[in-house]
Amino acid sequence: MLATQIHSYQFEFRAYQRPFRQPLKTSQGLWNVRTGILLRLTDETGQVGFGEIAPLAWFGSETFEQTLVFCRQLPSEITAEHISAIPSTLPACQFGLESAWLALNLNNVAAKIRNPKSEIPYSALLPTGPDAVEAWRSLWQQGFYTFKWKVGVAAVQEELEILQTLCQSLPPQARLRLDANAGLTLETAIAYLQACDQLGIEFLEQPLPVNQFQNMLALSQQYSTPLALDESVATLAQLKTCYAQGWRGIFVIKPAIAGFPSQLRQFCQTHQIDAVFSSVFETAIGRDIGLSLAAELTSSDRAAGFGVTHWFSDSWDQLSDFEQLWNSL
Ligand SMILES: O=C(O)CCC(=O)c1ccccc1C(=O)O
Numbered sequence: 228m229l230a231t232q233i234h235s236y237q238f239e240f241r242a243y244q245r246p247f248r249q250p251l252k253t254s255q256g257l258w259n260v261r262t263g264i265l266l267r268l269t270d271e272t273g274q275v276g277f278g279e280i281a282p283l284a285w286f287g288s289e290t291f292e293q294t295l296v297f298c299r300q301l302p303s304e305i306t307a308e309h310i311s312a313i314p315s316t317l318p319a320c321q322f323g324l325e326s327a328w329l330a331l332n333l334n335n336v337a338a339k340i341r342n343p344k345s346e347i348p349y350s351a352l353l354p355t356g357p358d359a360v361e362a363w364r365s366l367w368q369q370g371f372y373t374f375k376w377k378v379g380v381a382a383v384q385e386e387l388e389i390l391q392t393l394c395q396s397l398p399p400q401a402r403l404r405l406d407a408n409a410g411l412t413l414e415t416a417i418a419y420l421q422a423c424d425q426l427g428i429e430f431l432e433q434p435l436p437v438n439q440f441q442n443m444l445a446l447s448q449q450y451s452t453p454l455a456l457d458e459s460v461a462t463l464a465q466l467k468t469c470y471a472q473g474w475r476g477i478f479v480i481k482p483a484i485a486g487f488p489s490q491l492r493q494f495c496q497t498h499q500i501d502a503v504f505s506s507v508f509e510t511a512i513g514r515d516i517g518l519s520l521a522a523e524l525t526s527s528d529r530a531a532g533f534g535v536t537h538w539f540s541d542s543w544d545q546l547s548d549f550e551q552l553w554n555s556l
């Protein structure tokens with residue numbers, strides 16, 4: 228007779244706080260400090276699996292405080308049931324717990340997580356504003372050929388002039404994508420799209436606020452530059468809604484806030500979507516899991532938005548070993 232064994236895991240978590248070397252400047256303002264939680268599951272044989280909860284409340288995920296409340300109420304011994312019961316209102320917690328569980332339970336995934344190959348190209352984030360015009364050079368020397376520049380931060384005319392200069396200075400093989408972080412109006416979005424069509428921009432990301440889906444859908448049919456949804460598809464539930472409502476442009480996927488990785492994988496494997504995977508400025512633990520999902524699920528040649536270097540102080544940036552990261556807290 229087969230006895231179904233219920234596995235239990237010791238659950239531990241440690242909160243962290245890391246200030247950015249330079250705050251991230253978007254149309255939504257400045258973001259100065261990343262707060263998140265590292266977690267560790269230990270099975271009956273002493274094997275460990277790490278996970279990371281890196282919420283992005285200004286994007287619509289749960290807040291850091293909510294993730295802390297959630298972790299504090301979990302018992303110190305948990306089962307897979309505790310993980311699958313995490314509600315969809317806590318997508319960053321779903322990601323963190325399930326990816327730690329997957330690391331322990333699926334050997335092939337664990338191998339990938341421990342040893343992520345750079346099978347897909349990465350895009351590098353340029354500094355916001357006029358510094359972008361020179362900053363691409365050192366990134367190009369590091370091997371990046373896709374760049375992303377934030378727009379909707381300064382006056383339109385000013386930004387369009389910088390954009391012209393930037394495009395003239397970039398080598399012809401380079402690709403440039405723009406991210407408005409929902410900071411444009413219909414009128415300014417049109418001005419950008421006209422310029423993008425002329426300059427051959429890879430795509431324009433989230434031009435309008437989340438509540439203006441129909442306008443973005445209409446714009447996506449009127450210009451040759453593709454549009455990408457990001458804030459609109461922060462969680463898998465939102466992504467499914469936008470897909471059902473007819474979005475066939477690009478979907479930016481930030482695995483760390485998308486929800487359960489298993490469900491993200493299932494959706495991407497059953498729907499042919501143009502996906503661009505992207506970081507939320509997590510530590511190496513969340514990043515490696517996100518990157519292995521990106522390598523597995525990116526169907527096009529689009530660069531993943533994980534080419535972010537030197538965002539944190541050196542002591543943190545250089546920690547790529549999970550045990551060391553854990554022990555540093
Ligand atoms: O996606 C990328 O290329 C880089 C990451 C990025 O831009 C980002 C990073 C953290 C939070 C939000 C965003 C964003 O895409 O708006």
Ligand SMILES: [Mg+2]
Nearest residue numbers: 406408432457
């Ligand atoms: Mg974005």
